[in-house]
Amino acid sequence: MTAHHAVVRLRYRPASDVVGGEVELGALADTAVIVESPDADTHLEWRQSREGEHPVLASFQIVHVSSVLDTDTLRRLPPEVASLVRQLVRSGRGALRDGASALEQVQARADTEATLTLGQLRRPATAPSAVPTAIEVDTGLALLVTAAVHRLATVLAALPHLDELGRRDQLVHLLRELADVLRANPGTTSPGTSAAARAAVRGGVPLTDGERRQLRAALAALDHPNTWRSSLDDIVSLTDTLAPGVDR
Amino acid sequence: MKGTHTTTPKGASTARYLPLRPSGDDPDTQYAVVLFRHVVRLHARRRPHDADDVAATVVEEFLNHDPETRLSIMAEHPDAAKYAQLVTFRAGIDHDRRQRVQRCEGVRLTPLADGGLTTGRTWTSGDAAPSGGAALFERVIDDDIPIDDEVTHRLAVSRLADEILCDLDDDDRRLLTRIDGLGHAVNDVAAEIGVRRETLSRRVNRLRAVVRDKAAANAGAALADVITRAPVP
Numbered sequence: 058m059t060a061h062h063a064v065v066r067l068r069y070r071p072a073s074d075v076v077g078g079e080v081e082l083g084a085l086a087d088t089a090v091i092v093e094s095p096d097a098d099t100h101l102e103w104r105q106s107r108e109g110e111h112p113v114l115a116s117f118q119i120v121h122v123s124s125v126l127d128t129d130t131l132r133r134l135p136p137e138v139a140s141l142v143r144q145l146v147r148s149g150r151g152a153l154r155d156g157a158s159a160l161e162q163v164q165a166r167a168d169t170e171a172t173l174t175l176g177q178l179r180r181p182a183t184a185p186s187a188v189p190t191a192i193e194v195d196t197g198l199a200l201l202v203t204a205a206v207h208r209l210a211t212v213l214a215a216l217p218h219l220d221e222l223g224r225r226d227q228l229v230h231l232l233r234e235l236a237d238v239l240r241a242n243p244g245t246t247s248p249g250t251s252a253a254a255r256a257a258v259r260g261g262v263p264l265t266d267g268e269r270r271q272l273r274a275a276l277a278a279l280d281h282p283n284t285w286r287s288s289l290d291d292i293v294s295l296t297d298t299l300a301p302g303v304d305r
Numbered sequence: 306m307k308g309t310h311t312t313t314p315k316g317a318s319t320a321r322y323l324p325l326r327p328s329g330d331d332p333d334t335q336y337a338v339v340l341f342r343h344v345v346r347l348h349a350r351r352r353p354h355d356a357d358d359v360a361a362t363v364v365e366e367f368l369n370h371d372p373e374t375r376l377s378i379m380a381e382h383p384d385a386a387k388y389a390q391l392v393t394f395r396a397g398i399d400h401d402r403r404q405r406v407q408r409c410e411g412v413r414l415t416p417l418a419d420g421g422l423t424t425g426r427t428w429t430s431g432d433a434a435p436s437g438g439a440a441l442f443e444r445v446i447d448d449d450i451p452i453d454d455e456v457t458h459r460l461a462v463s464r465l466a467d468e469i470l471c472d473l474d475d476d477d478r479r480l481l482t483r484i485d486g487l488g489h490a491v492n493d494v495a496a497e498i499g500v501r502r503e504t505l506s507r508r509v510n511r512l513r514a515v516v517r518d519k520a521a522a523n524a525g526a527a528l529a530d531v532i533t534r535a536p537v538p
Contacts, residue, residue: 073345074342075357075360077345079353116354118349163361163365164365238343240386242346
């Protein structure tokens with residue numbers, strides 16, 4: 058750390074797909090902190106020495122990072138840091154060895170560090186939103202969405218299907234996680250988990266092409282609470298189609 | 306921009322933008338991975354810099370249980386988010402205690418922006434270089450810079466703690482060292498030696514009182530007040 062440079066340390070956990078970073082800011086570490094939690098999967102902290110000055114990145118955590126590498130989530134980071142994150146995630150996936158025990162898989166990690174100028178750590182002027190977005194959500198609607206996503210996961214898990222590649226299971230786990238995150242963080246979205254679930258909707262899951270499109274659209278709509286109502290209708294309709302006893 | 310990879314993981318991604326699925330389809334692993342993410346989400350709001358360390362601690366604890374215990378946890382808390390809410394707070398405290406003990410909190414000083422010093426680091430990280438250490442060593446090496454009174458005081462406390470602990474019998478010394486020195490949770494130690502937590506807490510409190518009394522007899526009440534917070538070797 059010098060007056061104009063800072064060391065950035067990044068850590069990626071491939072099994073859980075979580076990246077975290079911290080910046081050694083020296084004297085700046087004692088300045089005003091700006092906390093930004095735009096959704097349940099993203100947390101950023103910035104330091105600002107004086108009002109009006111550009112905030113400088115202090116730390117961040119992103120869950121399901123490999124699913125949001127080209128989305129608004131990474132555009133919240135300074136471009137140089139976002140670039141380091143992309144490199145680390147792409148190379149760090151190899152840290153997960155085949156045949157490793159569950160504990161070894163969870164402990165697997167890849168680290169990187171770089172020295173950047175303070176200018177390269179400034180909050181991007183084009184960041185999607187500088188202010189934490191506390192979204193006003195109808196609690197009843199949020200509960201209905203949570204229950205609907207859970208029911209869809211349960212119905213998918215019960216479908217008679219040869220899941221040799223485990224793709225159906227992966228989608229089911231991600232749908233359950235999405236429902237749990239939305240329930241545990243009322244009023245926030247979970248774009249990382251929904252992007253991961255959308256990526257898991259692919260060949261090998263027991264859905265037709267049309268149903269896959271419908272599910273992907275419904276999951277994408279969950280990233281914006283003002284479209285939750287239509288998303289809820291789509292998920293309920295898809296679940297009813299898949300539910301046992303319904304003629305497909 | 307200059308950058309260095311501290312590890313060089315091999316292999317490229319095989320499925321672009323798709324989350325990796327841990328090998329092995331056992332529900333324990335799946336549960337552990339989801340639990341990890343929930344703990345990170347929860348802890349990041351409190352202290353983002355060590356959220357993944359705390360998550361790793363929680364998950365290691367979960368996976369180190371015997372299979373029956375893991376099954377019962379998963380049956381009782383099918384929603385891993387709820388289990389994460391139950392265990393994250395305590396895990397954060399335990400993690401912080403271990404970190405403070407590992408870096409001998411109380412001796413290391415960190416420079417503040419206003420030129421003052423504070424004990425410990427302003428923030429923690431598993432692998433971060435201690436930002437206060439260099440400043441302290443400069444003070445020790447250079448005779449012209451006076452060593453802060455608090456440093457001298459804490460070193461004296463540490464020496465006195467050594468002497469008092471040597472007077473305790475082996476079991477008591479081991480117990481106090483584990484709990485106040487190494488940061489082990491009372492719950493864990495109680496389970497290990499087969500006594501109730503309340504019983505062990507009472508015993509530890511009695512030992513702390515003994516240590517405080519001995520310290521007071523040797524060095525005055527002010528020192529006795531901080532003695533049980535001194536780093537224990």
